[in-house]
Amino acid sequence: MNSPTSPSLQRVVESDICIVGNGAIAKTAALGFAQAGQSVTLLCPPSSPSPSQPAVQASWDVRVYALNHTANNLLSSLKVWGALDAERVAPVDAMLVNGDGGQPGGLAFDSYGAHTGTLAWIVEDRNLNQALDAALRFASNVTTVSGRAIGLLRGADDISVRLEDGSAIRAELVVGADGAESWVRGQCDIGMDYRSYGQHAIVANFHCERPHHGAAQQWFTGADGIVALLPLPGNLVSLVWSAPEALADRLRDESAQQLADRLAVYAQEKLGKLTPVQPEMVRGFPLRLMRPHAMVAQRVALVGDAAHVVHPLAGHGMNLGFADVEQLVRAVNAREPHRSMGDERVLARYARARKEEVMLMQLATDGLDRLFGADLEPLRVVRNLGLNLLDKLPGLKRRLISHALGKQ
Numbered sequence: 001m002n003s004p005t006s007p008s009l010q011r012v013v014e015s016d017i018c019i020v021g022n023g024a025i026a027k028t029a030a031l032g033f034a035q036a037g038q039s040v041t042l043l044c045p046p047s048s049p050s051p052s053q054p055a056v057q058a059s060w061d062v063r064v065y066a067l068n069h070t071a072n073n074l075l076s077s078l079k080v081w082g083a084l085d086a087e088r089v090a091p092v093d094a095m096l097v098n099g100d101g102g103q104p105g106g107l108a109f110d111s112y113g114a115h116t117g118t119l120a121w122i123v124e125d126r127n128l129n130q131a132l133d134a135a136l137r138f139a140s141n142v143t144t145v146s147g148r149a150i151g152l153l154r155g156a157d158d159i160s161v162r163l164e165d166g167s168a169i170r171a172e173l174v175v176g177a178d179g180a181e182s183w184v185r186g187q188c189d190i191g192m193d194y195r196s197y198g199q200h201a202i203v204a205n206f207h208c209e210r211p212h213h214g215a216a217q218q219w220f221t222g223a224d225g226i227v228a229l230l231p232l233p234g235n236l237v238s239l240v241w242s243a244p245e246a247l248a249d250r251l252r253d254e255s256a257q258q259l260a261d262r263l264a265v266y267a268q269e270k271l272g273k274l275t276p277v278q279p280e281m282v283r284g285f286p287l288r289l290m291r292p293h294a295m296v297a298q299r300v301a302l303v304g305d306a307a308h309v310v311h312p313l314a315g316h317g318m319n320l321g322f323a324d325v326e327q328l329v330r331a332v333n334a335r336e337p338h339r340s341m342g343d344e345r346v347l348a349r350y351a352r353a354r355k356e357e358v359m360l361m362q363l364a365t366d367g368l369d370r371l372f373g374a375d376l377e378p379l380r381v382v383r384n385l386g387l388n389l390l391d392k393l394p395g396l397k398r399r400l401i402s403h404a405l406g407k408q
Contacts, residue, residue, distance in 0.1 A: 011167050013037040013145060016341055017332075018148060018161055018169045020184050021177030024125070025304035025321040026133040029177055030327040031078045034139045038341070042136070042144045042167045043161060061124035061201045062281050064238045066092065066216070066230060068120050071322040074133075084123065085132040090231045092120040092127060093214035097267070103217075120216075122230050122238065145169065151301075152187045159299040159342060171241035171343035174300045175328070180290055182306035192290060199225055200248035200284040201312055202241040204256055205232065206263075209272025212237055218313075219266045226267050226313050236277065239263065241315060242287060252284050287311060294350045299342035301328055308358050316361055327353045 014040040022045055030042045038308055069077075075081040092401050097107040110239035111119050147163040153176065158190045161169045176184025185192075185359075212231045219227045226242040239259075243251055251259055263274055290309035304321030331350040332341050339346055 005185045012160075013141065013143060013167070013169045015041040015169070015171050017173045017174040017175060018042070018043060018159075018171040019177055020302075021175075021178060021179065023177065023304070023305075024128050024132060024318070025325060026175075027129070027136060028074065028078065028080070028322060029175055029303060029325045029328070030142050031080065031132070031135055031139060032141045032325050033315060033332070034075070035078060036237050036329055038141070038332070038334050039191075040139075040142045041171065042142060043149060043169060044144060044146050046146050046148055048082050050301070053083035053257055058096050059281070060205045060232065060236065060238075060277055062205055062278075062283050063125040063239070064203075064230060064232070065125065065128065065318040066316075067118070067123055067322075068319045070318070070326065071319050072121065074322050074326050078135060080131050081135050082134050083085045087232060088127050089125055090122040091214055091234050092122060092216050092231060093118060095119060095216045098219045100215065105275065109306075117327075120215075122232060127188060133137050147367075154298055157232050157340065167198075172299070172340045173332070173347075176300060176302045177304050177308055178307040180288075180305040182302065183304050184300060185292060185302055188300050190297060190302075191293040191335070195289045197242075197287040197289065197311060199242050199287040200245060201287055202239065202243055202248055202251045202259075202260060202282065203279040204239045204282045204294075206237050206239065206260055206274040207277060208235050208267070208274055209238050210270070215269065217270065221266075227263070228313075229263075229267060229271065233408075237271065242311070248284055252282060254284050255279065257346040258406055265308075275365050289362065295324075295358075296347040296356060298344070299347075301350060302348055303328060303381075307354075308362065310362055320358060320361060323357065324354055 017033050018041045019026050019033075020043045021029075026042065026044075030040045042395075047079065074080060094108065094110040109119065111117060121232050124371055136144070145163075147165060147167065149161050150164050152159060153162060153168075158170050158172055159173075159174050161174060163169070174184060176188075176333040177183050208229075211227075212235065214231050216231060217229045221227060223244070224247060225244055228240045228242075230240065231239040232238050241248075241251065251262075254262075256279040259282060260274040260276055267274060288309060289311065290305075292307060295307045303324035305317065307324060308320060310317050310320070328350050331346055333351065334349075335343060335346045336339070
């Protein structure tokens with residue numbers, strides 16, 4: 001079993017790698033390095049959430065992820081995928097992008113055309129984190145520390161994270177997996193390009209009258225943003241509506257039933273009547289583009305939202321983070337015997353390995369948001385023609401879907 005969480009160490013903890021963060025990407029990184037034989041200290045904030053109550057567990061989490069094959073393979077290798085509550089995981093067998101402005105046509109992907117069993121899997125945040133927590137409890141070389149970091153101190157051969165209580169964690173490498181507002185990134189003086197999309201992602205869950213058949217639906221609506229309905233087990237769907245801020249404010253103020261009535265404009269024909277699962281559970285998250293100027297610094301590597309934040313319209317923010325973890329663990333394990341885990345060349349290899357995929361996803365999601373966000377009739381016509389044309393080019397469609405699947 002791993003060492004118990006200690007709120008106040010008053011000492012120096014030594015390990016090969018220190019990971020700062022408390023989300024799914026941080027926990028996955030800890031398990032990945034531990035499985036590779038490194039000793040890991042996982043530094044979590046002192047106000048960790050309390051365990052879910054049974055009544056809450058029975059409900060459906062409004063925060064879900066569309067995990068691709070890269071994520072599936074990584075979590076399977078760490079014995080986490082099999083620990084998920086399978087009854088709460090929904091395979092995505094098709095993706096339908098509908099023409100906007102009431103125009104016919106669109107773009108369709110399915111698992112048969114992609115030569116794969118499943119395009120992706122919809123997993124709740126709570127389900128994923130509970131499986132990761134269970135795996136961490138049996139990771140003998142992972143020590144979990146609860147504390148507030150206040151400084152980084154780099155030496156010739158190591159790096160130390162100083163904590164508010166006077167203790168410290170010394171390691172060869174610090175991994176910043178602490179989210180979009182990353183403290184680790186800030187300590188490294190890494191510059192960043194930032195742009196608000198002027199949108200919030202409105203999330204909620206609904207029963208649908210008709211079966212969704214494992215299909216994820218997406219509508220580009222122009223002035224009202226991007227509406228996506230993702231399949232959950234049974235006749236349930238999860239809404240992710242990337243709405244302009246003024247509309248998002250109205251959606252949050254309305255009842256869940258009023259939100260369902262709005263969605264009928266898009267979903268009625270295919271899914272029938274929508275009924276809120278939990279009327280009180282409508283949440284909103286600000287959307288922004290964040291491009292740090294580097295993913296690494298001296299003895300520091302960034303992963304997940306600490307390294308990049310993209311628009312959720314493609315559902316790949318979490319998948320980029322899992323691919324970061326996979327590449328970082330690979331780079332550290334493949335280093336020459338004379339190089340330390342935080343060696344400059346080792347980290348440079350990681351940064352190079354991730355540069356192209358991250359840049360392409362940033363450009364694609366940002367470009368699509370700009371293209372489909374314009375509410376001009378000529379652009380609507382061009383967009384629908386483009387979707388219809390792409391739908392008739394099977395070779396290009398296969399290349400696009402293979403990239404999205406994260407298949408090697």
